Amino acid sequence: MKLTGSEIFVESLKCEGVKTIFGIPGGVVLKLFDVLHQQNDVEVVLTRHEQGAIHMAEGYAKATGKAGVALVTSGPGMTNIVTGLADAMMDSVPLVAFTGQVPTSLIGNDAFQEADNIGISRPCTKHNVLVKDVKDLATVIKEAFYIANTGRPGPVLVDIPKDVTTESAEFHYPDKVSLRGYRPTVSGNRFQIKQAADEILKAKRPVIYVGGGSVFSGAANEVRELADLTQIPVTMTVMGLGSFPGTHPLCMGMLGMHGTYCANMAMHEADLLIAVGARFDDRVTGKLSEFSPRARVIHIDIDPTSIKKNVHAHIPIVGDVKAVLKELVQVLSSMDGNPASVKTQRRPWLKQVNAWSAQHPLAYQQEGKKETKPQYVIDKAYELTKHKAIVVTDVGQHQMWAAQYFKSGLQRTFLTSGGLGTMGFGFPAAIGAQKAYPNKTVLCITSEGSFQMNLQELAVAAIHKLPVKIILLNNQFHGMVRQWQDLFYEGRYASSDLGNTPDFVKLAEAYGILGLRSEGPGDVEAVLKEGFKHKGPVMMDFVIDRFENCYPMIPAGGAQHEMMLEDPPQLKTARKPSRNKGEDADAVLPA
Amino acid sequence: MEHVISVLVENNPGVLARVAGLFSARGYNIESLSVAPTPDATISMITVVTSGDEIIIEQIMKQLNKVIEVLKVVDLTEEDHLERETALIKIVTKQGQQRDEAIRIAGIFRANIVDSTPQTYTFEVSGDSGKIQAVIDRLKPMGIKEIVRTGRIAIARDAL
Incomplete structure (x- = not known):
């Protein structure tokens, strides 16, 4: 049977099992939206900005592990999703973004709302395709989902000209794809795995260093088996x-720039790193030349380009993390002398690790302070929700505090913009996650800086009755910028002071959303409890200590063991007043 | 060190941009680039000459392999191979004596004269980069008007 391109598009989405897409219509995609409007299998969530749509698709994908889908129009519709594509590229988020394009006869003519979608998105997608013939549409969509979801996941953009949406072709959705240039390696090389097992048994001070690849691969059980079997401490x-x-007990928490003292010291002193789906990003390594100087490296990753990019791998293993770890655990279990002797052999190292942990645990001082410490809010939120919540963060100080204090126990329950560090990611991503799991508690831990970058999506939460719990840590600063200005720019707060606007409670109310405010530490628990009890979305505005800084901290370019653990002495006394005198001058007096 | 990498790609629009974009985005060097169809109309061959230390070349190979439309990547520098490049060189020759000298040089380097006017000669010369450079150096004193080079192509030698 012949279908129009628009019908082929919708039928293909159904074949892929897509239930929800996020987007905004426009001139060249009207026909696509028109067909979507006349069916009930695929729901369209109309967002208020295309950036909202792409981050919602990301949140949906990060929470479910399946490709999120966005549909936007040509020109500005497409350029508005670029940040989300780049974000998904960095964090290996499976996405399929459909963009409208001007009719094929007009491409290249600088037509109204024309942009070179393929050219613009090329460096920030795993793959992209312009569909020139309606006959190719179904195959291209099949391939797009396949590429997005397999190997190292990533965003794929499919650019559909207007005439392709209206012309007709026979519809046949392919059963499988044949891409001769794309065959990800799944199972690891046996010989390499055996080598890795030998190294693990020989090592005296090993560390398992786990990255996002483990989450995408769903390897939490395998990571745990490996750690338990070999008694190796784990950092993430x-x-x-x-x-x-x-x-x-083997968990050392997060490592890197704002990682725990224990994790960073263990990485620095390690004689063996088992990197599991991690890519040795600069926020993890600190100064490369002094990174884990005594360690041999086993690097397991599905993406060969991640291996030996920043740090030399002595034993590279290309493959799916879950498959490789499964085999590694098997090999280790069958080896002589293991695992009983490992426990005794590992004792001195674990003793040292525990000593570091006890020496400088994550800590903050709430007692006796009249301002609310942001860590206290996160601590309380964790206490009240435990492992039942999906936590979605924005970017900045609050993100690092959430990473430090929210002890996630399940995969796909800590969703954040890691690689690109996209402020404005959190709230729409939380909406996407909540759309995927309407009955789970979804917390959006954000700040007034990040939140204001995509606050227009409050309308979506309200209209779709998505009960996202917004925990807004309000210090009226771009807090991480202010922290760096305090530490490295002599306290000159250049364009980091946001002032005391808006009133977030009233803002929420304007959208028909419950708004609550916590003015001091005494309010925190009550506000959280009331917010969590409420059935719909909630905005909880926590007025926090404006000058709280996030520690430990490895200063940019510093070595991993050279951490700052608290404010340097000059910050403990008076702070310099802001130069932006007009902007809420009182608030920058000594805290 | 210089490496000659041959890259078999799907013959789709935009593939060259993908490969070139990869080099520019990651700060890799392209010294020469040549693209041409292969006997299989669906596949094109890109020959790229680049440079970098071992780690960079390894990354370049891996990054190229990662591109969905790239089918095969071979670093020919790793094996015994032949390299060729063609140049078209237009020189200005005013006096008869100079024209004779130009023809003599062409003979030495087995360059062909493919165009001639009373004031100019155009040579076609083919060989490895060293030879092309030698011809250019010899012709320079006469006055070179224009040089166009193809960029290098390369092929592996088979074992005997």
């Missing part, structure tokens, strides 16, 4: 959080 990157229970 911000993307890897949730791969290993934060409460496990």
